[in-house]
Amino acid sequence: MPRQSIAVVFAGSGGSGAMSAGAVFLRAAARAGYFGMMTQLFGAQVRGGESASLVQIGVMPVEAQPDRFDAFVALDWDKVEQFAAEIPLDEASLIIADPASGAVPPGIAKSKGRVVALPMTDASESKADRALLGRRVNMFAAGCMAALCGLPVGEIEGAVDAIFGGKGADVAAANKARALSGAQAAAALGLDLKLAPPTPDQRWLISGNQAVALGALRGGVRFVGCYPITPATDLVEWLAPHLLKLGGRLVLGEDELASINLVIGASYGGVPAMTVTSGPGFSLMVESLGLAIAAEIPLVLVDVMRAGPSTGIASKTEQSDLNLAIYGAHGDAPHVVLAPLSVGDCAATAEYAVYVAEALQVPVIVLSDQALGQATTVIDPVRDRPPPQPRKIDGVDAGKPFKRYATTGDAITPMPLPGTPNREWVAEGLTHNEAGLPASGAAMHAAQIHKRARKIREFDAGERWGEVTGEGDTAILAFGSTVGPAREAARRLTEAGHSVRVIALRLISPLPVRQLAQALSGARRVVVIEQNDSGQLYRHLLGHKAVPVEAESVARPGPQPFRPSEIVNYVA
Amino acid sequence: MTDTLANPTATTPSCVFDAKDFASGAHPVWCPGCGDFGVLAALERALAKYGRPPHEVVLVSGIGCSSRLPGYMSTYGFHGVHGRALAAATGLKLARPDLEVIAVGGDGDGYSIGGNHFIHACRRNPDLLYVVMDNRVYGMTKGQPSPTTEPDWDSDIAPGGIGLRPFNPLAVAIAAGANYVARGFSGDPNGLADLIVDGLKWPGFAFIEVLSPCITFRPEQRDWKKMVRPSNISIEQDRAAATALVLADDGFSLGVLYRGDRASIAAALKPEITMGDVEREFAP
CATH class of the missing domain: 3.40.50.970 (Thiamin diphosphate (ThDP)-binding fold, Pyr/PP domains)
Incomplete structure (x- = not known):
């Protein structure tokens, strides 16, 4: 049965082209109509450190890093031990490497994944050609993986052109040639990594x-x-x-x-x-x-x-x-x-x-x-366009001096543009009076503090405060890059018979307490997931009594992303 | 690529204004006898002479006694945080080249906490004027040595003197690329007003260092009026000569000390693509 998705790592020392390999692989998939996601893993060095691109492609949109990788493609083994622990592999993973690069290092070998020998350099190429054109092992590897997944050769070529076209025709041609050599080498490996047919559409x-x-x-x-x-x-x-x-x-x-x-x-x-x-x-x-x-x-x-x-x-x-x-x-x-x-x-x-x-x-x-x-x-192209809200720049009060910071009436006061006659005002960082002149009296200090607080208090984000998916008894609260894995975990939990909802917060502050209360209505368990050690979101929510005191905090530092299985294991 | 002007020229706006058209009427917080009163008067006179209406002018400042100045003028104003006036003024001028942007402040604001911004404003060379009221002391915090304070000036925080060579703002400005460098004196508001008009007209970043005594914490600065004199520099456009003179000078030569020929930052482009063009780039 064809696969719904595949997760591949291209890894090598910095400068080996691991990022370009992943970029070609992902773009070829996108051109063929698949969804996908690529993240990068690299050290602090500009060159010579470790680097890897982690790519998932498939027939469905991808919003979370995978629990494990199906294939680990080594462009070389030079620095791989520096991040081996951060790439989950298992006995079902394929470890694809050129035997000429040497033995599989222990950090990768301990996964017990099957080692597949893939000579990536062209033996027939002369030394001079290699020096002139480079080995371009990365393109070879990308072409090979793309072909193994069933991506059409034309899309592989198109991806190489799109990425390297700006660097000159000869650079693009050399890369394309190596990618095609890789694609041709795929058949001999006897691996079946073919993806199910895609659903091509306009994509970004x-x-x-x-x-x-x-x-x-x-x-x-x-x-x-x-x-x-x-x-x-x-x-x-x-x-x-x-x-x-x-x-x-x-x-x-x-x-x-x-x-x-x-x-x-x-x-x-x-x-x-x-x-x-x-x-x-x-x-x-x-x-x-x-x-x-x-x-x-x-x-x-x-x-x-x-x-x-x-x-x-x-x-x-x-x-x-x-x-x-x-x-x-x-x-x-x-x-x-x-x-x-x-x-x-x-x-x-x-x-x-x-x-x-x-x-x-x-x-x-x-x-x-x-x-x-x-x-x-x-x-899919982002068609969600929030309605524009322009700045209020007209000042009706033409008195002198102009009261830019008026404290009565609407908390949002007109902010005329410099260049507007008879509205001159001073933007003031000190506590100021209504005209914008420094003032240190208690009453005006409080009035200006309250004016600014009122702007935020009266702000209503409407539906934009966040998104709720599902209606289950267990509510998982998340923000930012943790939302994707939380939603994927919820999908799996629901499939397994659990009752789960995910509340994704877009408006972090001011906390949308009213909307959160509604989103949490009927929830019997609340789990707040975030990628920091001190539970910063959890404490923020508790401080506003936006979650019950029984709410559970799943807070751990980065830099490892939350993987769906981690959330599934906690919640289940 | 060169940033040299082909023909340094300046525009001369002309309307009829009086100095008092540029006063807000607010009463300054400055001590009686503060040099900054003279600078305020010079700015009002200069702007009246220059001829742009108050609403087309923005005074931008940081923190310190002299940085209170925007509130005392009838123009638009921006009183920000300590040391960052030049960054805000640069952002404003680049976003709104139609406005006349003038940054003002003191020696602590401009040369210490804002020192990096001063260097890079000179280097970036936006078309704005920067007036520093230098009294060689932190006045608002009641008398600490600033970067321009003499090494042996005694204070509570540095008994016996700070012991450091004073910062030379004019040499730094010339080295960093300011296009116009002058020194004025608050005790001569008319002469200073002439320098301000000259600086406003000159393209690029114009820097005027103004000797502006703090008679509260540096009463000896009352003698500055006896020490100032017109500069004898006649080779304004020679950067090396101007630097040599500024370094050798005792700090009391007044007038235009350097006038460069650097073009200011180029204007923003007219839009040549649409958002549709941008979005099409995301096609794989």
Whole structure:
């Protein structure tokens, strides 16, 4: 019987091309009409460390990492022991390697998987050819695996062209030749890894970081200030050329302190603006997050979370910035924190973040994570478009001085654009009076604190607060990259006769207490799952009495993703 | 690729304004006799002379006595956090090149906590004016040595003096790429107003260091009025010569000390693709 899906690892030392192998394999599958997901596993080194691409393809959408891998393809064995423990293999797994690379190292061999010998270098090739064209073992391996899965040769070639076409015709041709050699070598292996027929449709091949960027562009972001930081950099690298061609600006700040202030300055000028960072950079930005809250200036701050604290693990995921995102700024500093529910939802959540920021004149933090951001998926095109909510810029009160921070009436007060006659106002980070001048009296301090709190208190996310799947007695609560495995676990649990629902939170703060109460109605057991050691979401929910005190916390640090089986085993 | 201007020119807006059109009427928190009053007067006079209406001007500042200035003017304003005024001003100017953006602040704000932003604003060369009111002391926190304080100035926090060589903002600005570097004196608001107009007109990042005494914590700075004198630099466009002079100078030469020919940051592109084009790229 043909398979519904297959999970493959391409691994090698950094620079061996493991990422490109996975990219070709995934893209060929996407072109053939399959869904899929690829995540990356690599060390801190730019070259010479360990690297692996973990790819799942299949006839159904993929939202979680697999429990185990069907095949482990070694491009070389040089560094593989450094992450062998992070790749689940078993006796049913195939270990595909070139015998010329040497013996299977113990960390992989202990899985007792079947070793398949696959010579990946072309013996007939002269030394000079090899030096000129490179061995391109990665392309050979990708072509071979793609053919084993039954992907058409034309789609393999198309994938190589799409990925290497920009590097010149000869580079693309050399890679294509090696991929085709790999495809031809597949038959001799005598393996049956054929996938069931796909359901071709218009699809997107997109990463979570790209989806956030797309959502921001859709929402009208035309100014970005940022500083390079893994794993957020590829978001802005993808965004930069598109933003420029759309008439926008990207400024590489001298640091994160500058980046967020560049953004605040641009937003004060009326241009929807965003900064993109990860934990260590976010820590630096917190100072001016408070400024944007106090001065009521909209902005979107994307945190692609990595393992912390301090510089932690730059290239690996964790969901441990929740406390920083919600509570980081000093003083009473109400703002909004959102988290995407999937790679595709990164687009809708980022777009929504822009609208909420503009409408409420507050910073909105988008808590993505490395597992979402650097996962490349094949998905249906994201058609979910939140309705735009523009900034309120008209000031009816033309009195002098203009009362930008009026404390009576609507908590959201007009924010005229500089350049508007007779509306001059000062954006002020100090406690200020209604006209924006510094004021230190108790009454005005309280009035302004209450004004800003009221904006957030009266904010209603409506249906966008989150998503509930299923109606079971056991409610699993999750956010970010944990939602995918939770949903997959729920599907399996339901199949096994358990009664489960998954509550995926998009609005992390202010906590949608009313909607959560409704979503939890009738639940007899509540399990809060998150990828940090201290139970940051759990405590946040408990603090707002949004879950019963009997709620269970499943909290463990990253960087290993939650696998569906882990959640199944806990809940069952 | 070069960032040199073909023909350094400047636009000259012209409307009729009076200095008082640029005053907000709010009463400054500054001590009587503070040099910053002179800088405020100079800015009001300069803007009246320059001719753009108050609503087209934005004053951006950080934290400190002098950073309170935007609240005292009738223009748009932005009073942010300590040291980051130039980053906010740069973001604003790039997003809204139609506005006249002026950043103001003190020596602690600009050279210490904001030192990195100062360097990179010079390097980035946005078309804005930066006026630093340098009194060589942290005044708002009541008298600590700043980066420009003399090494032997005695204070509670550094008894006997901080013992460090003062930061030379003009040399740093020239080295880092500022396109216009001048020194003014708060005791000569008319001369300072002329420098401000000149700086506003000059393309790129214009930096004016203003000697602005703090008579509360540095009463000896009352003598600055006897020490200042016009600069004898006549080779404004020679970067090396200007740097040498600025390094050799005692810090009291006034006037334009350097005038560069760097083009400011290029304007944003006109949109040439649509969101549809962007989305089509996701086809596998």
